[in-house]
Amino acid sequence: MAATPRKALADVRQIAARRTAPIVLELDLTVDPLEGVPSDPVTLALAHRRTTLRDLVEALRHAAEDPRVSVVVAHIAAVGTPLARIQEIRAAIGLFRAAGGTAIAYADTFGEFGGGTGPYYLACAFDEIWLAPSGDCGLTGLGMETPFLRGALDRLGVAVEIGQRYEYKNAVNTLVERDFTPAHLEAVSRIIESSSEQVVAGIAEGRRMPADRVRRLIDLGPLAGPVALDVGLIDRLGYRDEVYAAARERVRRSAAGDASAAPGAAGAGLAGVVDADLAPTADTDLAAGESDGGSAGEGAEPVLMYASAYRRLAERREKSPVRRVATLTARGPGAFFLRETAPTPQRLADAPAAGTGSGSDAAGSLDDSAAAGDTRGVPLAPSVTAPHRDPRRSVVALIHGTGQVILGQGSPGPFASPVLAAEAAAAAFRAAARDEDVVAAVFRVNSPGGSYVASDLVRREAERFRASGRPLVVSMGDVAASGGYFVSLAADLIVANPGTLTGSIGVFAGKQVVRELLDKVGVGFGAVAEGEHALMMSPRRPFTVGEREKLEEFLDRVYADFVDKVAAARRLTREQVHELARGRVWTGADAHANGLVDELGGLTDALRLAWIRAGLPEGDTPRVRLAPRPSVLERVRAPK
Template identity: 40%
Template sequence: MTGILLELDLTRGVLETPPSSPLAAFRARHLPTMRELVRALRKGAEDDQVVGLVAHLGGPPLSLAQVQDLREAVADFRASGKGAVAWTESFGEVGGGTVPYYLATAFDEIWVQPSGDLGITGVSVQATFVRGALDKAGVIPQFGKRREYKTAVDTFTEKEMTGPAREMASRLAESAYEQIVEGIAVRRRLELSKVRELIDSAPLAAQAGVDAGLVDRLGYRSDVYDELEKRMGETTPLLAERYVRRGPRNLKDLRESLPWPQKPVVAVIRISGGINVGRNSGGGPLGGPSSGSDTIGAALRAVADDDKVKAVVLRIDSPGGSYVASDAIRHEVLRLRATGRPVIASMGSVAASGGYFVAMPADVIVAQPGTITGSIGVLSGKGVVRDALGRIGISQEAVSQGQNARMYSAQEEFSPEQWERLEETLDRIYEDFVAKAAQDRGLPVADLEALARGRVWTGADAQERKLVDELGGFEHALRVACNRAGLDRDHIAVTAAPQRNFLDRLRPPESTEDLAAQAKTVSLTDGLTSAVYTALGLPPTGVLTMPMTWRLT
C-alpha cells in the first residue's frame, strides 16, 4: 500500500467560515476552511498511512493570524517525525512576500523556483483618506468618535494620519514585525539582527536566499515532487481538505465515526463578519457574511439548554458593528456561563470593537499574536451630500414633524442641539462599553479606559495588557475548553451551532427561535450596498466598528 503525501494548496485562498448561503457555498465549493486544514494536519500526524506533507504557497494573502494557526498545525505535524516541505514559484515578485515566507519557515525545508524572488520587504500598515475627494465633491463629513484612536472616521474627516493614529499604526506594524522576525530567526537558526538585515536588503534573488540561509533548495514543482519520491518512495498525493473529508478507512476511523458510545460535546458558535440586529447572512454576490444577534442568541440559548454540551467555543472573526446587537450577544454569553459550562473565545484574524464586545464576557479569551483586536470605542455621524447632488442637478425636499425627524438625513447638517445629542449618545455608549469591559476583564475602570480610547492592538500586545488571556489558535482554545470542562480532547464530539440540516431549512419556522436560526436571504442590493460602504470605509452595521480601511501588509 502506497503512503499518502498530504498536500496544502494555499494558492486558492482559505475560508475562515464555511459558507452558509447556497450561492456562497457554490462559489467557494473547492476552497478549504482553516479548520479543515488544521484538522487534516492533526489527523495526518497520527495516521501511519500519511508519510509527509508538501505545501504550495502563494495566491491570495492570508492574514498574520491565519498564518500563525497554520504554523502551529505544521509544527504539530512535524513533531510526529514526518517531513514537511514548502515550495513556491516566488515569495512575491514585487514585494508582499514577508508573511508567506514567515509561514514557510514552519516547514522542514523551503524550495523556491530558480527565477523566483524573496520579497520579504517588511510590514506596512496602510490607511486610506477620502477627505480631499469629499471636499471636491461637495460632501460635508460630520462624524463624532470616542476616543482619539477610533480612526475609522478619520477616513472622512482627515487628509492624513493624526498623531494618535500614526502612533497606533506604528505599534501595530512594530508588533507584527517583531513576531515575524522572531519566528524566522528561530526556525532558520539566524540571529535577530541578521534577519532584520536581510529584510532591509530585500527583495532578494532566489540564489541569494539560499546563500543567506533563508532557502534550502532551488527547483521547480517537478523537482520538488521528484525529490520527495526519492525520499518517501511511491506516494499518493492527496489534498488536505479531501483527506479530512473522507469517510472511515479503517477500524479506528469507523469507531470514531459511530454515534455511540455518546461523547461529550463541545459546541462551536461562529461570529463572522459584521455584527447586526436580526439573523445571520451568508453574504450576497458582492458582500461578505454577517452575524445577527437573533441567530447567535438562539444558538447560545440552544446550547445552554442542551445537557450534552459540556463547553462552548466562540470563534470570532469580526470587525464589529451594531452596539445593541453586540450587547444582546454578550448578555446570552453571560447567561450561558451562569449554567456553569466554560465559554472560551477564540479570536481569528480580527475580533475588534463589537467583535471584542462579544468576546470579553468569555471565561478565557484566546488570540493569535497577530490577531487584530481591541478598538474599544465608538463612532457615529453622516456625510451630507446635499451640495454634491445639487452639482449634478439632483435635489430633495421633505415635510416632517418633530424637530429631529431629519437628524440623520444626508441632506442636512446637524443643528447645534442635534450635535449635542449625538455627543451624549457617543458618551453613553462609550462609558457602557468601558464599564462592561472592565467588569468582564476584572480590571478597574480607569485601567481599562487607558487601554480603550478606540485603540487597536495586536493579540500579543493585548495579552500583555490583560485584554486577552492566552495566545494560540482554535485548537488551543478547544484544548482550554476541554481542560476547563474536565474532558479529554481526543474523546469529544465537536459540533457547530446552530446546526440545521437540509430538511430543517425547507421546513417553515414554528417559533421565533426557529426563525432566528435561519440565515437571512441577501439580495443583490444588500450585497452592493455593503460592498460600497466597505469600499468607502463606512461602518455598514453600527457604531462599534473598527477602522475598516486599515490594511496590514
C-alpha cells in the same frame, strides 16, 4: 478471456496497495483558506471545493497521529492571508513536525519582485523551503497605507459630521482628516512594530539565524532565487516535479525504515477504510511507477491526498464502528455498560485551570466566587438542557461569528458578505444550550465590529449560555475589534493569535451631508416633518446644535457602557480600561500583555481549553459539533 481475471486481480491488488500505501499530504496554500461556515446553500456549494482553515488544521492534527503520513508538501503563494491565519497554520505545521513528520514548502515565487513577506513567514515553519529557479524571495517587510479622503470629499461637496470616543478610534480619520493624527500614527506604528517583531522572530527561529541578520536581509530584499539560496533564506531551487520527486524519496526512505523496525506494521494508520478519497490526485510525479503486483503495502507508491479529502477520510475512520469498539475495549469491559456521571464539584475544582499568560488570573476558574457572580441572576430559558457529561458522547459546540455585527438575521446570499447577525448568533447559543451532548462552547469571533445594540445582544446570549453551567471560550481570528471584542466579554477565556487585531474599545457615529453635492448635480429635496429631531439623520442637512448634543450623549453612554463591561469582565478598574481603550487597536500579543486576552493561540488551543475546563480527560481529542446544525430547508427558507 483469460486476461480479464488477471486484470481484475491486478486492480484488486492496486486498491489494496492504496489502502495501505504511504500518504503525502498536500496543502494548497495558493488560495487563502476560508474562515467560518457559509450561511446560505449556494455559497456553501460554491465553497465546497475550497479548503477551509479548519480543513488544514484538522488534517495536520490527524496526520500527526497517522503513521502513514510522514511528509507534508505545501504549495505557497502570496494571496494576502492575514497574519493571524498564517500563525494558525504555522502552529499546526509545528505540531506535525513535533510528531516526527517532515514538512516541505514550495513556492513558484514569494511575491514576484516584492510582497512576499507573509508567505515566506509561513514557509519558515517547514523543514525545507523550495523555490522555483526563476522565482524571487520578496522578503521586504510589513507596511500599512491608509487613504485620507477629506480633500476629495470637500471637492465633491460632501461634509462629514461624525463623533468618536476617543482619539485612537481612527476608523473615521479616513473621512475627516488629510493625514495621520499623532494618535493614529502612534497606534498604526505599534501594530506594524508588533507584527514585524513576530515575523522576524518566526523567520529567525525557522532559518536558525539571528534576528538582526533577518532584519538586514529584509532591508536587502527582494532577492533573486540564487541569492536567497546563498544567504540561507531557502534550502533548494527546483521545480514542482523535483519537489514531489524529493518528497516521494523521503516517503520511501521513511517507509523502508519503518518496515525494518516493525515488519508488518505498514498501513496501521487509516487502513481498513475504503473511500473514494483514497484515490490520488492527478499528479504524475507520484502516480508514476506504481507496481501492479506484490502484496498490499509492499513497495506501494505514495498516494497524494489533499487536506480536505484526508480530513474527511480521517473523521469517517474515527466514527467507524470498528474504531469505537476498539476504543471501548481499550477502556475495559465496563465501558460497554457503564455511563460516567457528571463530574463532582471537587473534580471540576481539580480540573486544570486554563490560562497561563498574564491575563489568566483575570479569567479565574469555573467555580470561583467572581465567576458565579457573573452569572448570578441571569434567567435561563425553559429549553435549556443540562449536559450529561458522558465522555463518550460529550462535544464542544463551535459557534462562528464572522463579519460585521448587525441586528436581525442578516441577508444570506451568494453575493453577500458574511455577517455576524445577532439573531443567528443568539440562536446558535440557544441551540447549544439545548443540546445535552454539549459540555462547553467555543465562540470563534472574526469581526471588525458593528452595531452596539447587536453586539450587546450577542454578549447577553453568550452570558446566558455560561449560566447553564458550561464553560465558554472565545477564539479570536484575524480581527476581533470594537464590537468583535464586545461580543467576547462573556467568555471564561479569550484566546487570540499574536497577530490578531483586537481591542478598539470605543465608538463612533454620525453621518455624511451631501447637500452641496446634490445641488451641483441639480437634485432637490422637499421635506415635511413633525418632531424636532425627526430628520436628525437626514444626509441633506447638518446636525443642529440640539442634535449634536444628542449625538455626544449617545457616544458618551455607549463608551461608558463598553468600558464598564470590559472592566467587569477583565477584573480591571475603569481607569485601567480607559487607558487601554480610547478606541485603540492592539495586536493579540500586546492585548495579552495588557490583560485584554488570556491566552495566545488558535482555534485548536481554544477547543482544547474548553474541553479541559468542562472536566473531561485532558489526553482526549475534543469532539466538535457546529452549532446550530441547520438543515438545507432552514438555510433556504426566509427568516421569520
